[in-house]
Amino acid sequence: xxxxxxxxxxxxxxxxxxxxxxxxxxxxxxxQVLFDVSIDLHAGEVHALLGENGAGKSTLxxxxxxxHQPSSGELILxxxxxxxxxxxVGEAHGVILIHQELNLAEQLTVEENIFLGREIKRGxxxxxxxxxxxxxxxxxxxxxxxxxxxxxxxxxxSDRQMVEIAxxxxxxxxxxxxxxxxxxxxxxxxxxxxxxxxxxxAQGVGILYISHKLDEIKAIADRVxxxxxxxxxxxxxxxxxxxxxMARLMVGRDIxxxxxxxxxxxxxxxxxxxxxxxxDGLVRDAxxxxxxxxxxxxxxxxxxxxxxxxEAIIGLRERSSGQIERNGEPVKITSLQDAKKCGIAYLTKDxxxxxxxxxxxxxxxxxxxxxxKFGRVFLNRKxxxxxxxxxxxxxxxxxxDRKSKVGDxxxxxxxxxxxxxxxxxxxxxVIIDEPTRGIDIGTKSQIYHFIxxxxxxxxxxxxxxxxxxxxxxxxxxxAVMAGGRITGILVGxxxxxxxxxxxxxxxxxxxGASVHE
Amino acid sequence: xxxxxxxxxxxxxxxxxxxxxxxxLGPFLALVGLFILGTLINEAFLSGGNLSNIFTRAAFIGIIxxxxxxxxxxxxxxxxxxxxxxxxxxxxxxxxxGLVATLGAGVETVLLGILLSVVLGIGxxxxxxxxxxxxxxxxxxxxxxxxxxxxxLVTYMADGGTLSLDFDIRGVYRPVYYGDVxxxxxxxxxxxxxxxxxxxxxxxxxxxxxxxxxxxxxxVARYSAIHVDRVKTLTYVIQGLCVSIATIIYxxxxxxxxxSTGVLWELxxxxxxxxxxxxxxxxxxxxxGTVIGAIMLTTIGNILNLTDAISNYLNGAVQxxxxxxAVFLQRGDWRRKKSK
Numbered sequence: 115x116x117x118x119x120x121x122x123x124x125x126x127x128x129x130x131x132x133x134x135x136x137x138x139x140x141x142x143x144x145x146q147v148l149f150d151v152s153i154d155l156h157a158g159e160v161h162a163l164l165g166e167n168g169a170g171k172s173t174l175x176x177x178x179x180x181x182h183q184p185s186s187g188e189l190i191l192x193x194x195x196x197x198x199x200x201x202x203v204g205e206a207h208g209v210i211l212i213h214q215e216l217n218l219a220e221q222l223t224v225e226e227n228i229f230l231g232r233e234i235k236r237g238x239x240x241x242x243x244x245x246x247x248x249x250x251x252x253x254x255x256x257x258x259x260x261x262x263x264x265x266x267x268x269x270x271x272s273d274r275q276m277v278e279i280a281x282x283x284x285x286x287x288x289x290x291x292x293x294x295x296x297x298x299x300x301x302x303x304x305x306x307x308x309x310x311x312x313x314x315x316a317q318g319v320g321i322l323y324i325s326h327k328l329d330e331i332k333a334i335a336d337r338v339x340x341x342x343x344x345x346x347x348x349x350x351x352x353x354x355x356x357x358x359x360m361a362r363l364m365v366g367r368d369i370x371x372x373x374x375x376x377x378x379x380x381x382x383x384x385x386x387x388x389x390x391x392x393x394d395g396l397v398r399d400a401x402x403x404x405x406x407x408x409x410x411x412x413x414x415x416x417x418x419x420x421x422x423x424x425e426a427i428i429g430l431r432e433r434s435s436g437q438i439e440r441n442g443e444p445v446k447i448t449s450l451q452d453a454k455k456c457g458i459a460y461l462t463k464d465x466x467x468x469x470x471x472x473x474x475x476x477x478x479x480x481x482x483x484x485x486x487k488f489g490r491v492f493l494n495r496k497x498x499x500x501x502x503x504x505x506x507x508x509x510x511x512x513x514x515d516r517k518s519k520v521g522d523x524x525x526x527x528x529x530x531x532x533x534x535x536x537x538x539x540x541x542x543x544v545i546i547d548e549p550t551r552g553i554d555i556g557t558k559s560q561i562y563h564f565i566x567x568x569x570x571x572x573x574x575x576x577x578x579x580x581x582x583x584x585x586x587x588x589x590x591x592x593a594v595m596a597g598g599r600i601t602g603i604l605v606g607x608x609x610x611x612x613x614x615x616x617x618x619x620x621x622x623x624x625x626g627a628s629v630h631e
Numbered sequence: 632x633x634x635x636x637x638x639x640x641x642x643x644x645x646x647x648x649x650x651x652x653x654x655x656l657g658p659f660l661a662l663v664g665l666f667i668l669g670t671l672i673n674e675a676f677l678s679g680g681n682l683s684n685i686f687t688r689a690a691f692i693g694i695i696x697x698x699x700x701x702x703x704x705x706x707x708x709x710x711x712x713x714x715x716x717x718x719x720x721x722x723x724x725x726x727x728x729g730l731v732a733t734l735g736a737g738v739e740t741v742l743l744g745i746l747l748s749v750v751l752g753i754g755x756x757x758x759x760x761x762x763x764x765x766x767x768x769x770x771x772x773x774x775x776x777x778x779x780x781x782x783x784l785v786t787y788m789a790d791g792g793t794l795s796l797d798f799d800i801r802g803v804y805r806p807v808y809y810g811d812v813x814x815x816x817x818x819x820x821x822x823x824x825x826x827x828x829x830x831x832x833x834x835x836x837x838x839x840x841x842x843x844x845x846x847x848x849x850x851v852a853r854y855s856a857i858h859v860d861r862v863k864t865l866t867y868v869i870q871g872l873c874v875s876i877a878t879i880i881y882x883x884x885x886x887x888x889x890x891s892t893g894v895l896w897e898l899x900x901x902x903x904x905x906x907x908x909x910x911x912x913x914x915x916x917x918x919x920g921t922v923i924g925a926i927m928l929t930t931i932g933n934i935l936n937l938t939d940a941i942s943n944y945l946n947g948a949v950q951x952x953x954x955x956x957a958v959f960l961q962r963g964d965w966r967r968k969k970s971k
Binding site: 449491 | 840855
């Protein structure tokens, strides 16, 4: 089974429409999320689907792949109307969706995952040898050097993505839909993924690629379809569009100013002083000062120790040495509770896993970190409701229904709620880890301005980000970490991508850094 | 390119209000159905004596189940409650009998027995909580272990037989089970009081909110500056206290304890909690549901006693069936279209 030769180039398929959605409408209950959206996907093209959070991208691809049924409109596959009753029917027709959250069984091996539910058998028994060989062949085809016997939990996220793609190939995907595949990937991993996408395109596979990263779309896509508020806005050839054009189509207006004006006072008093903090195996002798009203960026490649350092500062991780001072006074922080008392708040980068209670509505989420504010003996529900009212207003949280579960919110609204939750404790210092991961450009700009407002009110912000533009656009100073050390603190004109990379990779280091050796 | 009105976060809306009403009212409607069924089968069902009997019986499991609601809401499980009840009963009897010689068979002796019960209940709960949180061992394993320990301790104390309460103390202690206030049996009053206290604690205090948060996602709770271990341990302490209260009422009923005391109570308590709509995986708990669940379980046994249609020996089978059906109905998936 699983004859992968089926993906050989089909010359006549070049440019031919494989799958179309015609006037697709979709409503969930009373809320309509798609309005007469039409899209054509050609064989051998990478077609980007662009839109803000909540624009209807995910709903559209779920309809195209059979996970949802359209309320009206039809699907056309190879000039014939089709109905995908569920995703299995879609997959049988060669339309395969790879979800944003990968669907792999962590405890099973790569080969077991690839053939999950479609195991190759010999008589009543599994033909493991055949499956291993087939898995190896698929991975080789992707030029992916993973042992099929590895367990998924031992793989990096990018490798897991490759396994998903291999699995899709083994199901003879003619049309591959990738839902924000790069959200969790590092720069190098993105390059690998793009190589694979190009290879598949050359083989005639039609690829629908969801993203709101404009750079990526420029780099990989042939055509782009823009959705906004459930409406089809435009379908254009990518080569004819500038990034600004795409942003405008997506947001529906010019983004006046992505970043807030920064005017930090470099003579302001020091709010937080970190001295020689070490964490076994992860951070060595990190020292830095944070001034009132400044944004101090922390840059570095994954594994440089930034998150570990922050966790050590707020008491989530044990320090092997080091002191912390608040406003010049030494403080003892060994738990998040201590950090809260010292006015330090931490915004996790994992908003779904450690930030919000997805099965609950907004109110308990908002007040959870500052519960004592809402009553020590009995909770004051009225006060909670009032706080929610204020937060919705202040952070522009857009929820159709206040009672709906937070897990159903778009990423942008979740992030705003998380920010509101942390601000309920009225901290002086806010540590923000990846503030805009998986968030559309309009909401991003909003969050940047929230951060700007915080510093205008005299609060200090530590920003951890892997997105260079926001690191450069928001930070007054940038500390760079490599191998668990702070290799430099860049100020003024020194804050540029080149210098950051030099320090992050350890090419240059220590100049200008207040590092104690 | 005209701007349209926004409709954010509309994904995955549950299919309307009917769903929620059904979830909240389901156990209550089922109980009403059982009562109607009981009345149809035998008119004696609705007699004051029989109803009083049902509620008094339900009080034991119900009080324990109120405690279990906290444990389960916070994402834990306590399998040891039945054995714990037997052990506390045994210890109370042994100590009270021993005190007769010095204090006499008076109220003081009974009060000391009750005090002992409370101390043991809280202590046993704290052991369950601390071992599972500080020792980082699954609560299922820890309480499976303590279940065996308490069970064998009571067997040991009774030397394999039965511990009997001193006859004179029984006379003094008797009203705690058989007494009533304005016609309402004391166990029922205590059950009601425990349920009200449990409701207030779970739904109106920061502690209750923290239980929900921990059961819903422990990591989020930890990142929300909640002392997760402390709150979880407290839920086991509450469970222990509830077991102790149930035991205090139980001892005067039979005036004895043996290795078969409280057998399978843990499962009945968990069943009551689940029938009531609390989620076994944590994050959502409902005290009133638990109360109704406990009454339902007792009512089933009662109805089977009143009819010859089904053998009383099949009580467990009917209860089991009801549990499965109840959870199936509450999930609501059976009505919703398959969507992913």
